[in-house]
Amino acid sequence: MARFRASDGVEIYYQEWGRGGASPPVVLHHGYVAHARANWVWPGIVRRLTAAGRRVIALDARGHGRSGKPHDPAYYGEARMAEDVSTLLDVLGLDEVDLVGYSMGAVVSLIVGSQEPRIRRLVVAGIGGNSVRLPGMRARPNPRKAISDAMLARSIASVRNPALVGFRLMADMLWADRRALAAQAAAFHGKRIPLERITAPTLVLAGRDDPFAARPNLLQQAIPDSRLITVPGNHTTALTKSAFREAIAEFLR
Numbered sequence: 001m002a003r004f005r006a007s008d009g010v011e012i013y014y015q016e017w018g019r020g021g022a023s024p025p026v027v028l029h030h031g032y033v034a035h036a037r038a039n040w041v042w043p044g045i046v047r048r049l050t051a052a053g054r055r056v057i058a059l060d061a062r063g064h065g066r067s068g069k070p071h072d073p074a075y076y077g078e079a080r081m082a083e084d085v086s087t088l089l090d091v092l093g094l095d096e097v098d099l100v101g102y103s104m105g106a107v108v109s110l111i112v113g114s115q116e117p118r119i120r121r122l123v124v125a126g127i128g129g130n131s132v133r134l135p136g137m138r139a140r141p142n143p144r145k146a147i148s149d150a151m152l153a154r155s156i157a158s159v160r161n162p163a164l165v166g167f168r169l170m171a172d173m174l175w176a177d178r179r180a181l182a183a184q185a186a187a188f189h190g191k192r193i194p195l196e197r198i199t200a201p202t203l204v205l206a207g208r209d210d211p212f213a214a215r216p217n218l219l220q221q222a223i224p225d226s227r228l229i230t231v232p233g234n235h236t237t238a239l240t241k242s243a244f245r246e247a248i249a250e251f252l253r
Contacts, residue, residue, distance in 0.1 A: 003067075004091045006084050010075055012059055013066040014088060017046050020055025024096040024120050026252060028058040029085065031103030031126060033170045033181060035065025039102050039239060048245040052253065057097075059088060061105070062184075069180035076187035078104065082111040089118055098252045099200075102126045102239065103212065107189055110223075114197040121252055122198065125205035125244070126235060129218025133192045147185035151178040163211070166236070195222045202226035203251045207238030227251075 003013050015036060026049055030039035036058035040046050049056045060067040061081050070076075085108065089097060098121040101109030106124035110132065113122045150164040151171060159165050171178050204220040204227070206213035212235045220228040229251075231243040238244050 004087065006062070006080075006087055008075060008080070010062045010070060010084075011068040012062060012084050012088070014057055014059040017056045018050035018054055021053050023054055023252075024098055025055040025057050025092075025094060026098045026100060027085065027088070028056065029081070029099070029101040029105030029108050030058070030061065030064070031105050032184065033064070033167050033174065033176060034102075035060045035174065037065070038170075038174060039105070043239045043245070045239070045245050045248065048249050049252075052249050054252070057088070057092070059084065061108070063177070063180035069177040071179045071183050073183045073186040076184040078108045078111055078189035079191075080187075081105075081108045082115070085109075085112050086116055086118075089116075094118065096120050099123070100125070100248060100252075103235070104184075107132065107193075110193050110195065110198070111189070113200055113202065114194045117199075119200045122200040122202040123205060123248055123251060124202065124219075125248075126207070126210065126213055126238070127216075127219065128204075128206055128210075128213040129215035129222075131212065132195075132219065133190070134218055134222055144186050144188050147188075148182040151182040151185060196224060198223055199225075203247065204228045205244065205247055206230050207233040207235060207241075207244075209234040210238055211235065 028040045040058050099109050099119050100123040103126035106127045150159045150168050156168050202223045206216040208230045220226050229247045233241050
């Protein structure tokens with residue numbers, strides 16, 4: 001068990017597997033509500049990467065898993081989580097890593113990739129052109145309040161949106177701190193990410209039936225030196241598919 005303190009004092013938990021070799025370590029960043037075990041260990045992704053000889057490092061984002069869980073939205077947002085990734089690299093003394101992010105973690109990874117020169121290769125999964133603010137795309141309704149309200153609702157029966165029911169079910173299943181998750185929802189990243197500044201070769205990876213990863217081709221076209229792979233599954237099941245694991249392992253090889 002390993003932890004470090006972020007610049008604002010929040011304690012961040014991370015775990016490592018494998019010894020690695022000549023290749024740089026792989027850093028994994030999970031999605032909203034989940035934690036490193038749910039997104040990366042249980043679906044077999046850590047096992048696939050370590051079998052390929054890679055050292056793997058996965059953190060629990062602030063507000064999630066075994067990391068600190070303040071209830072003030074001022075401590076949250078994907079930009080703060082991106083700072084936590086850079087701090088992790090500092091703590092471990094890493095000069096070069098491959099970075100993989102899923103859903104919320106993919107947004108974090110895009111921010112990191114746009115400003116962190118230590119990223120060799122980048123994988124962003126579970127998001128599409130509808131997930132980030134791209135030029136020429138119609139602005140999406142802000143989901144912050146709806147998601148926050150779903151997390152704070154006394155009963156899941158009062159959550160009417162099916163997508164939000166899924167998030168709430170997962171939060172209850174993982175015994176998550178729903179007040180912390182509501183604080184993160186209130187601080188979801190809404191600014192444009194300078195995708196043109198990403199210099200690492202990038203893989204956009206999306207489930208074909210994932211409504212949260214709609215129009216992934218538009219995201220891929222906005223990132224220099226990138227490619228797109230789609231795999232079977234939706235936002236939950238795509239992670240469990242062998243094609244998902246193999247796409248990551250092959251791209252990072």
